[in-house]
Amino acid sequence: MLELRLVQGSLLKKVMEAIKDLVTDANFDCSATGFSLQAMDSSHVALVSLLLRSEGFEHYRCDRNLSMGMNLNNISKMLKCAGNDDIITLKADDGSDTVTFMFESPTQDKIADFEMKLMDIESEHLGIPEAEYHAIVRMPSSEFARICKDLSSIGDTVVISVTKEGVKFSTRGDIGTANVVCRQNTTVDKPEEATIIEMNEPVSLTFALRYMNSFTKASPLSSTVTISLSSELPVVVEYKIAEMGYIRFYLAPKIEEDEEDNNS
Amino acid sequence: MLELRLVQGSLLKKVMEAIKDLVTDANFDCSATGFSLQAMDSSHVALVSLLLRSEGFEHYRCDRNLSMGMNLNNISKMLKCAGNDDIITLKADDGSDTVTFMFESPTQDKIADFEMKLMDIESEHLGIPEAEYHAIVRMPSSEFARICKDLSSIGDTVVISVTKEGVKFSTRGDIGTANVVCRQNTTVDKPEEATIIEMNEPVSLTFALRYMNSFTKASPLSSTVTISLSSELPVVVEYKIAEMGYIRFYLAPKIEEDEEDNNS
DNA sequence: ACGTAACTGA
DNA sequence: TCAGTTACGT
Numbered sequence: 001m002l003e004l005r006l007v008q009g010s011l012l013k014k015v016m017e018a019i020k021d022l023v024t025d026a027n028f029d030c031s032a033t034g035f036s037l038q039a040m041d042s043s044h045v046a047l048v049s050l051l052l053r054s055e056g057f058e059h060y061r062c063d064r065n066l067s068m069g070m071n072l073n074n075i076s077k078m079l080k081c082a083g084n085d086d087i088i089t090l091k092a093d094d095g096s097d098t099v100t101f102m103f104e105s106p107t108q109d110k111i112a113d114f115e116m117k118l119m120d121i122e123s124e125h126l127g128i129p130e131a132e133y134h135a136i137v138r139m140p141s142s143e144f145a146r147i148c149k150d151l152s153s154i155g156d157t158v159v160i161s162v163t164k165e166g167v168k169f170s171t172r173g174d175i176g177t178a179n180v181v182c183r184q185n186t187t188v189d190k191p192e193e194a195t196i197i198e199m200n201e202p203v204s205l206t207f208a209l210r211y212m213n214s215f216t217k218a219s220p221l222s223s224t225v226t227i228s229l230s231s232e233l234p235v236v237v238e239y240k241i242a243e244m245g246y247i248r249f250y251l252a253p254k255i256e257e258d259e260e261d262n263n264s
Numbered sequence: 265m266l267e268l269r270l271v272q273g274s275l276l277k278k279v280m281e282a283i284k285d286l287v288t289d290a291n292f293d294c295s296a297t298g299f300s301l302q303a304m305d306s307s308h309v310a311l312v313s314l315l316l317r318s319e320g321f322e323h324y325r326c327d328r329n330l331s332m333g334m335n336l337n338n339i340s341k342m343l344k345c346a347g348n349d350d351i352i353t354l355k356a357d358d359g360s361d362t363v364t365f366m367f368e369s370p371t372q373d374k375i376a377d378f379e380m381k382l383m384d385i386e387s388e389h390l391g392i393p394e395a396e397y398h399a400i401v402r403m404p405s406s407e408f409a410r411i412c413k414d415l416s417s418i419g420d421t422v423v424i425s426v427t428k429e430g431v432k433f434s435t436r437g438d439i440g441t442a443n444v445v446c447r448q449n450t451t452v453d454k455p456e457e458a459t460i461i462e463m464n465e466p467v468s469l470t471f472a473l474r475y476m477n478s479f480t481k482a483s484p485l486s487s488t489v490t491i492s493l494s495s496e497l498p499v500v501v502e503y504k505i506a507e508m509g510y511i512r513f514y515l516a517p518k519i520e521e522d523e524e525d526n527n528s
Numbered sequence: 529a530c531g532t533a534a535c536t537g538a
Numbered sequence: 539t540c541a542g543t544t545a546c547g548t
Binding site: 143150151153154175176177178179180181182183185188195 | 342344345362375376377379381
């Protein structure tokens with residue numbers, strides 16, 4: 001028997017909106033620890049990892065580990081039927097091949113439940129090793145989203161270069177080149193507006209902007225984003241989910257044939 | 265060496281949005297006087313003339329006259345990457361075939377630069393003689409825009425007729441006819457809401473609404489628009505740019521085979 | 529600001 | 539004839 005009650009239902013809505021562009025079908029894994037998902041995007045280039053810890057739920061009951069295959073678009077359709085202030089409860093009986101989403105309006109005047117068939121989805125669950133990163137950048141998620149969107153009107157790939165002074169996002173395309181430099185800046189009044197750079201070693205890596213722009217769909221989940229970079233490792237773009245966990249996107253860097261793209 | 269620093273960057277964004285529907289490529293001319301452009305629209309019917317005087321820039325350095333050919337769509341793409349509060353600096357080295365747009369966020373924490381290749385564009389720079397106009401109408405730019413948009417859902421052309429009492433915009437189409445009369449009105453509290461008519465001689469001219477609607481894209485630049493009319497002369501639709509200059513659109517009147525369009 | 533619809537160029 | 543681009547409406 002599975003029963004997860006999430007008071008802040010809008011959070012689940014945002015999570016699905018953030019993932020559904022990237023992943024069409026995925027297994028949601030429930031254990032005593034929490035509710036999690038790991039899935040490759042449809043072209044097997046990027047990886048999404050979601051964790052909602054059990055402590056973040058108002059009520060969390062998961063008698064035994066359960067993996068539920070669902071179509072993200074269908075979930076998203078159902079969640080569109082939930083109000084932003086609704087309390088969402090997810091239920092599944094042991095051995096059942098369905099899952100039920102229940103939406104309670106804050107006033108309890110309206111209760112909706114949606115039952116959905118589960119799917120069999122094969123997936124390799126990859127162990128993602130904790131790694132040491134050459135550089136970790138934390139910045140406002142809206143700013144990162146804006147930069148990725150802007151640069152994608154110029155080029156297809158972004159070179160992210162980190163030095164002690166700041167982080168530089170560069171692209172080039174038919175119409176010219178673009179560089180956006182964000183200086184390290186810890187002095188702002190509000191910590192969520194700071195740009196903080198932890199750097200052990202300068203690093204410069206190239207990524208497809210298409211994926212970066214997909215990742216930034218998670219911006220509503222957190223006011224800040226953390227970008228962890230190491231040469232030869234996939235970048236990690238992480239959005240913390242308050243009190244509950246995170247959503248992390250992994251993307252392998254492009255190998256540059258044309259190293260001049262890395263010049264300033 | 266060219267270096268123009270414009271604190272109110274949104275102004276340049278608006279200027280480009282106003283022109284780019286009409287003109288695809290154009291030469292931007294820089295001299296000690298200021299930054300200007302003159303270009304025909306792609307179908308060679310309308311003419312755009314832009315002037316941003318050097319005094320309007322926070323910093324203006326232009327060692328020698330320079331004509332920079334650019335694709336307006338590409339400029340527009342780059343300017344979309346500038347925030348509305350950004351300070352925009354335009355730079356070009358002598359003899360260089362590129363131009364650089366630099367955007368500084370108000371806090372100086374984010375600095376973006378965009379380099380763009382210049383193009384060779386042939387253009388005849390027309391001398392536009394100062395003319396005496398039969399009638400000059402000044403009215404709120406939003407009202408003029410609204411009238412042009414409304415009339416274009418009825419017909420393709422507008423007859424603008426000026427008498428002492430007011431200005432009349434007329435059209436006719438398959439579904440019927442439409443007339444909008446704006447009375448002279450100087451008594452409003454706010455001068456930018458006034459409709460002022462200076463008339464030496466009544467005048468009635470016909471224009472293609474398609475172009476008028478393009479011209480009204482400049483409405484965000486100024487709360488008022490000035491329409492100068494003379495028979496046998498192109499109309500001038502002018503939007504003043506505060507403290508800096510103007511953007512003027514010229515359009516030749518249609519020669520009416522069918523004079524009944526001019527009747528009230 | 530986004531999505532659609534119409535137009536133009538290939 | 540189709541696709542890309544551009545303009546308009548929501």
